[in-house]
Amino acid sequence: MKELVILSGKGGTGKTSITASFARLAERPVIADCDVDAADLHLVIPPTIRERHIFMSGHQAVVMEEVCCNCGVCLPECRFGAIMEPAPEAGHDTFWIDPTACEGCGVCLETCPMDVIEFPERRCGEWMISDTACGPMVHARLGVAAENSGKLVTTVRQQARRIAEEAAHPLILVDGPPGIGCPVIASITGATDVLLVTEPTLSGAHDLERVLALTRHFGIPAAVCVNKWDINPEITEHIEALAHKSGARVVGRVRYDPSVTRAQIQERAVVDTDCPSADDIRAIWKELALQ
Structure with a gap:
């Protein structure tokens, strides 16, 4: 062949x-x-x-916003700028992750003190x-x-x-x-x-x-x-x-x-x-x- x-x-x-x-x-x-x-x-x-x-x-990080304490520990750790500050006008009362910017490295998952970040497979x-x-x-x-x-x-x-x-x-x-x-x-x-x-x-x-x-x-x-x-x-x-x-x-x-x-x-x-x-x-x- x-x-x-x-x-x-x-x-x-x-x-x-x-x-x-x-x-x-x-x-x-x-x-x-x-x-x-x-x-x-x-x-x-x-x-x-x-x-x-x-x-x-690959994977994508997702913040469980209903249980996030808004501590912001993850924010400075993301080198790709994917973690966004709270934006109530857009429906985000806590820190959240921009799916188009997330590279799936998992550093936010490791640094979150509350374990409120999920890491599912990415479609x-x-x-x-x-x-x-x-x-x-x-x-x-x-x-x-x-x-x-x-x-x-x-x-x-x-x-x-x-x-x-x-x-x-x-x-x-x-x-x-x-x-x-x-x-x-x-x-x-x-x-x-x-x-x-x-x-x-x-x-x-x-x-x-x-x-x-x-x-x-x-x-x-x-x-x-x-x-x-x-x-x-x-x-x-x-x-x-x-x-x-x-x-x-x-x-x-x-x-x-x-x-x-x-x-x-x-x-x-x-x-x-x-x-x-x-x-x-x-x-x-x-x-x-x-x-």
């Missing part, structure tokens, strides 16, 4: 559109949307949700298993101001791998998050292949260098494609030379094509339309030779 992770150094390079097209071209794939901070693969591959699960991670979002026209999809939604996106990414990948193993699916397609941070590391650890989607700009070249360094660090074979290559052919050639120098394989180019936006509006993958860039994506898929 192979696992292809589609990444980019920044958002908006076209990786979700390419992932959706690959899902249409692949034979019996399992699809995983690991861009949990801003999941959008479901907008191009409409899912029918059959399982929905709460994602709990950070949800993850789902859905059916699509391309195959099963595992996707998730991180809550507003929630953290632990790397852990949620790991959950999504674990579920996708479980489904693939149980039903003998030959390929997992992962729409990864942008950048090089924790969610990206959680997306590529243990993957067999990575496709890096970039665009012909100076920032695109810089971001590509960072992601290539990350894939080299983890020893994962990387391929590179340039989206909208024809808006700046000179930088496209520079990026491809950079990829070759870094040991990555250049697998193709995708031309600038306004029809891609129309396909997204219609909730269709690019390769399901007759737009010119569809042929470019098919050529890249053939060059990857994953099946």
